Amino acid sequence: AWLHYEGQLSNKGLAKWADCFRSIICIPGERGGVLNTAIGELASGIEALTGNKPEVTDAASAVDRKRCIAAGIIGAMPLDGLAISLAEAEQLPDEGFIIRTIDNGDLCSIAIAGRSERGLMYGVFHFLRLLQTEGIGENGFNVVEQPAFRLRMLNQWDNMDGSVERGYAGRSIFYRNYELLARSPRIKDYARLLASVGINGIAINNVNVHRQETKLITERYLPDVARVADTFRAYGIRLYLSVNFAGPLELGELDTADPLDPRVQAWWKERANEVYSYVPDFGGFLVKADSENRPGPFTYGRDHADGANMLADALAPYGGIVLWRCFVYNCQQDWRDRSTDRAKAAYDHFRPLDGRFRDNVILQIKNGPMDFQVREPVSPLFGAMPNTNHMMEFQVTQEYTGQQRHVCFLVPQWKEVLDFDTRLKGEGTRVKDLAAGKVHPYTHCGVTAVSNIGDDDNWTGHHLAQSNLYGYGRLMWNPDLEAEAIAEEWTRQTFGGDAAVVETITGWLMESWGTYESYTAPLGVGWMVTPHYHYGPDVDGYEYSKWGTYHFADWKGIGVDRTQATGTGYTAQYEAENARVYENLATCPDELLLFFHHVPYIHKLHSGKTVIQHIYDTHFEGVQRVEAQLASWLSLEGKIDEERFRHVTGRAKEQLENAKLWRDVINTYFYRKSGISDEQGRTIY
Ligand code: GCW
Numbered sequence: 001a002w003l004h005y006e007g008q009l010s011n012k013g014l015a016k017w018a019d020c021f022r023s024i025i026c027i028p029g030e031r032g033g034v035l036n037t038a039i040g041e042l043a044s045g046i047e048a049l050t051g052n053k054p055e056v057t058d059a060a061s062a063v064d065r066k067r068c069i070a071a072g073i074i075g076a077m078p079l080d081g082l083a084i085s086l087a088e089a090e091q092l093p094d095e096g097f098i099i100r101t102i103d104n105g106d107l108c109s110i111a112i113a114g115r116s117e118r119g120l121m122y123g124v125f126h127f128l129r130l131l132q133t134e135g136i137g138e139n140g141f142n143v144v145e146q147p148a149f150r151l152r153m154l155n156q157w158d159n160m161d162g163s164v165e166r167g168y169a170g171r172s173i174f175y176r177n178y179e180l181l182a183r184s185p186r187i188k189d190y191a192r193l194l195a196s197v198g199i200n201g202i203a204i205n206n207v208n209v210h211r212q213e214t215k216l217i218t219e220r221y222l223p224d225v226a227r228v229a230d231t232f233r234a235y236g237i238r239l240y241l242s243v244n245f246a247g248p249l250e251l252g253e254l255d256t257a258d259p260l261d262p263r264v265q266a267w268w269k270e271r272a273n274e275v276y277s278y279v280p281d282f283g284g285f286l287v288k289a290d291s292e293n294r295p296g297p298f299t300y301g302r303d304h305a306d307g308a309n310m311l312a313d314a315l316a317p318y319g320g321i322v323l324w325r326c327f328v329y330n331c332q333q334d335w336r337d338r339s340t341d342r343a344k345a346a347y348d349h350f351r352p353l354d355g356r357f358r359d360n361v362i363l364q365i366k367n368g369p370m371d372f373q374v375r376e377p378v379s380p381l382f383g384a385m386p387n388t389n390h391m392m393e394f395q396v397t398q399e400y401t402g403q404q405r406h407v408c409f410l411v412p413q414w415k416e417v418l419d420f421d422t423r424l425k426g427e428g429t430r431v432k433d434l435a436a437g438k439v440h441p442y443t444h445c446g447v448t449a450v451s452n453i454g455d456d457d458n459w460t461g462h463h464l465a466q467s468n469l470y471g472y473g474r475l476m477w478n479p480d481l482e483a484e485a486i487a488e489e490w491t492r493q494t495f496g497g498d499a500a501v502v503e504t505i506t507g508w509l510m511e512s513w514g515t516y517e518s519y520t521a522p523l524g525v526g527w528m529v530t531p532h533y534h535y536g537p538d539v540d541g542y543e544y545s546k547w548g549t550y551h552f553a554d555w556k557g558i559g560v561d562r563t564q565a566t567g568t569g570y571t572a573q574y575e576a577e578n579a580r581v582y583e584n585l586a587t588c589p590d591e592l593l594l595f596f597h598h599v600p601y602i603h604k605l606h607s608g609k610t611v612i613q614h615i616y617d618t619h620f621e622g623v624q625r626v627e628a629q630l631a632s633w634l635s636l637e638g639k640i641d642e643e644r645f646r647h648v649t650g651r652a653k654e655q656l657e658n659a660k661l662w663r664d665v666i667n668t669y670f671y672r673k674s675g676i677s678d679e680q681g682r683t684i685y
Contacts, residue, residue, distance in 0.1 A: 001193055001459060001466050002493035005048035009131050017101070017136050019067040020110045021046050023055045026071045034117035034236045035073065038124045041192070042071060042112070045128040066107040073120055074098075074113050082111040089113060093146050095200070097123030099130075101140025110140070118200070118236040122147075122477075125196040133492045145478075148436050151362075151391055151446030152476045153201035153240070153323075154194065155286065160205070160212045166397050166534075168404035169454030169461035174204055178212050180224035186455065187231050193459075195235035197473025201448075202237055204228060207288035207325065209244035214251060216241050217271050226278040238283035240323065245287060245307060246295035247271070258300035259310035268314040276318040284320035285311050286364070291327050304328070304349065305356035312358035321444055322361045323391070326350050326381060327371075333548040341560075341568035342548030343369040347381045351573075354385035362389040362444045367417045369570075370549065373400050373526035374408075374517045377582070377592055378420040380573035383434040389442045392417070392435055396468050397452035400526075401516055403535045404452065404461035406655040407629070408516045409509035411471035411483040418479045423575040432479040447476045462651050463644055466494065467509055484510055501639050508629050515629070517591075519622030519662045522615045523605075524595035525551045525559060528666070536658060537665040551594070555673055557601055558611070559594035571596065590614075601674045615670050616678045619663040626652075626659045 024042055029035030039056060046069075047053045054069070070082055074089040083102050092098070092115040102109045112127055114120025122145070130141060157165040158172040160179075173186040181187065194202065204225075205213050215221055229239040248254035248267045258264055275282050289307055290296030297307030308324040315322060329345035350363060357363070363385070368376025372395040382392060394414055401408040418432040429439055437445040449472050453459045460466045467490045474486045487509040488502060495501050520537070521528040527549045531541040542549045551558055561567030563583050571583045581587045582596045590605045601612035609617065630652045637645060668685045671677070678684055 002470055002490055003192060003196055004494075005045055005128070005132060009049040009135055014136060016103075016138065017108055017110065017140065020069055020108055021050050021052065021054055023057060023068040024071055025057055025068045027058045027076060029117060032230065032234055034121050034234065037195075037234045037236075038114070038117065038121035039071060041121070041128070042069065042124045045124070045131075049128070049131055066104065066109055069110045069112060071112045071120060071124065072114075073117060074115050077113065079113070082109070082113070084111055084113055088144075089115065092119070092144070095119050095122060095198075096144070096146035097126070099123055099127050099141050099143040099145075101136075101142070103140060108140070121195060121236055122198055129196075129489065129493065133489050133497075147198055147477045148432065148479050149446035149476055150437070151201055151444060151448070152199050152473070153203070153391075153446065153448035154199055154396070154451045154472075155203045155207065155242075155393075155448055156451050157206040157208075157397070158204065159208075159210060160216075164454055165206050165208060166399045166450065167452075167454045168397065169452065169459060169465075170456035171454055173453065173455050174228070180221060180228060182224040182227035187228060190453065191232050191235040191237055193469070194237060194473065197470055198477040199473050200237055201240060201283050202232060203240035203242055203283075203286040203323070205242045207242045207286060208292075208294060209242050209288075211250065213242070214244040214247050217243060217247070217275050218251070219274065222275065222278040225275075229279045229282065233281065238281060239279060240283035240286050241275075242286040242288070243311070244295070245289045245297070249295075256300070257295060259297050259302050259306045260300070265310055265313065268311055272314040272318060272320065276320070280318075282318070282320055284315050284322055284360075286323040286325070287311065288325045288327065291325065291329070292331050296328075303353060303356075305353045308361045309356075309358045312360045316358070316360050320360065322358075323364045323448070324357075324361055325364045325393070327366055329548060331548070332546050334546070335544050335550060339568070340548065341562060341570050343562060344568060344570050344573065345369075346379065347384065347573045350381060350388075351384055353388070355387040357388050359389070359443050362391050362442075364391050364393050364448060366393045367395075367414070370526060371400070373524075374413075374513070374520055375524045375591055375595075376526065377524075377595060378417050378422070378431060380422075380570075382431060383422045383424045383429065383439065384573075386440040389444045390434065391444075391446045391448055392431065394447065394449040394472065396449045396472050398465065398468070399450075400529060400534055401513075402655065402658075404465040405535070405651055406516055406658065407462065407464050407508060407512040407652070408468075409464075409471065409483075409487060409512045410468050411475055411486050412510070412513050414472070414475055415479065415483050418475070421578075423577050458644075458647070463648055464505070464509065464651075466490070495640060495644075498639050501636055504632050504636055508633065511625065511629065515622055515625045518618040518625065519659045519666075521551075522594065522618065522666070523559075523590065523611065524592035526595070527551065537662045539665065539669045552598060553670070553673055555675070557599050557603070558670075559598040560596070561598040562596050567598075601670070601676055612670060612674055612676045613679055616667055616680075616682070616684070619667050620682055623656070623659045623663050626656045630656055 094116045097114045097119045100111045112123045160175040162171045162176045246257045290298045312322045326346040328349045329342045420431045422429045470490045471486045488506045491505040528539045530538045562570035571579045671684045
């Protein structure tokens with residue numbers, strides 16, 4: 001993936017610093033500790049980049065110290081001669097680092113100083129990334145970095161039978177035949193990939209916790225869980241497990257899972273105690289309760305605070321936390337019932353509970369109110385509970401965005417979400433500030449996402465889908481990075497620095513989200529996908545189902561009226577100014593029009609086009625864009641190794657065919673419904 005390094009160090013300015021790459025001076029740390037991981041990564045990275053293995057030593061002579069890389073932890077490394085002051089360094093948070101080159105004429109050195117072991121490791125990966133992408137110039141480096149969010153997590157939706165829910169990259173790297181692949185080198189490689197982009201937590205099993213997975217917190221599996229935790233620990237990543245709320249019942253040990261029953265509480269305390277006896281720094285439990293038929297506190301007439309707090313109390317003595325998901329809605333809705341609106345559910349369920357959750361509970365809130373569609377507004381619940389810890393959940397796996405057969409680089413979408421101004425505490429209350437704990441003083445906060453990897457050789461099914469995993473980590477480290485800068489970094493590291501290669505792939509990635517949106521469900525209405533699989537078009541697939549995801553198209557118009565004036569009233573969940581923007585046709589942004597309003601096909605958008613003409617135009621354009629992307633990719637033949645070239649070409653051709661299907665199904669559907677012809681008279685069936 002992006003860590004293959006070979007031969008990527010540009011020679012620009014290198015001569016001046018070349019001597020430094022010969023030795024690394026560092027005081028060694030504990031065996032298996034993050035510090036040693038960092039030094040190992042630094043040494044092997046430099047060897048791969050320069051072809052020379054550096055000497056690693058802690059016995060620095062005066063001369064050595066002036067021609068070396070000095071790496072260490074602030075407070076534990078001598079800083080003299082490194083142009084770093086203790087006062088400056090001490091301002092950094094735990095995971096921060098400084099990279100600074102010291103130029104004393106012909107005696108140059110490079111310092112990489114972390115505020116902690118993890119800080120050092122992030123510094124090392126950052127340093128290697130700089131060498132890979134820019135090379136080291138005459139002026140060297142002067143970098144001070146720290147992550148924006150404290151928790152930067154991933155969730156694996158992996159099952160113990162080896163399948164991966166919504167996985168599009170092969171089987172699980174974690175499980176096979178109901179056993180953990182605890183010694184698999186793949187897990188270590190994955191830990192490296194994640195650490196290199198700053199991920200610091202991972203939940204290794206699906207939030208839908210089935211029978212066997214319920215036993216992950218028992219002696220049956222804990223020894224193996226502990227081995228996996230060891231692998232991640234060496235890379236500074238904490239391990240979490242998804243748990244089954246009905247665990248005591250499912251394992252046949254109690255006849256109830258009522259969170260207020262003392263026997264249930266004792267059962268979870270015992271489980272927590274056992275988990276920590278195997279994994280002393282265990283992160284905590286991730287819980288999907290009362291959601292899509294999973295058990296939860298509602299069964300016992302209790303609410304979500306009762307449920308989450310019971311688990312929180314069990315974990316508290318060990319410093320563990322509960323990641324409690326807010327994806328709670330009625331999945332048995334009657335499509336005839338126009339008063340129920342799935343988009344309103346999370347807010348309605350959770351908002352009244354503000355202040356009732358323990359301090360070691362975090363609510364995990366999906367970025368949109370529905371479910372990871374190509375376009376949704378930002379969840380109004382995020383930030384709306386000032387007294388309850390929050391984290392935002394994104395989806396790296398492309399469930400609704402082409403399933404890693406289509407290119408859909410999601411960083412621009414996530415960036416829009418993070419930049420969204422909730423206005424909850426006046427103008428400028430952005431999601432990224434809330435997630436960073438800058439608005440409400442949350443004890444725990446940050447971001448998480450559903451991962452997109454599997455045991456395919458290229459990790460992600462589509463080779464270019466690696467950019468989403470990479471981009472998630474990079475953006476969550478620094479949400480102010482430009483999406484394009486991230487795309488370009490990834491491309492350079494993964495495919496090398498050839499100008500045409502970098503420009504073509506970066507350009508493709510940057511256009512891809514808009515392209516995907518243009519040939520799928522229009523104007524924020526969402527869905528229209530094949531039920532259950534969620535790949536390919538089926539306009540009415542969910543229209544008469546129980547899932548609460550409707551578009552309400554008839555012969556006159558389309559869209560979901562979520563206004564307070566005439567619709568479901570969903571807009572009222574936003575802060576007043578945002579609510580006003582969405583409520584009014586005149587101000588509602590085009591791209592979300594059909595999420596908030598039901599309008600006639602002849603309604604004029606801000607763009608000046610009618611809704612129906614917009615649908616036709618974007619669907620024809622979308623296919624043309626895929627054609628153009630494929631053509632520019634094909635122009636790279638010979639500049640990319642054959643294996644990856646053939647693989648990406650194959651996927652792009654499939655994307656094109658599928659985009660044509662989307663175009664023709666959507667255009668035909670709306671032409672037949674509305675009877676309105678395309679102004680340009682193009683072929684519609
Ligand atoms: O979108 C839905 C997915 C389910 C998933 C669920 C969730 C893990 O289709 O596969 O279940 O979201 O987020 O819990």
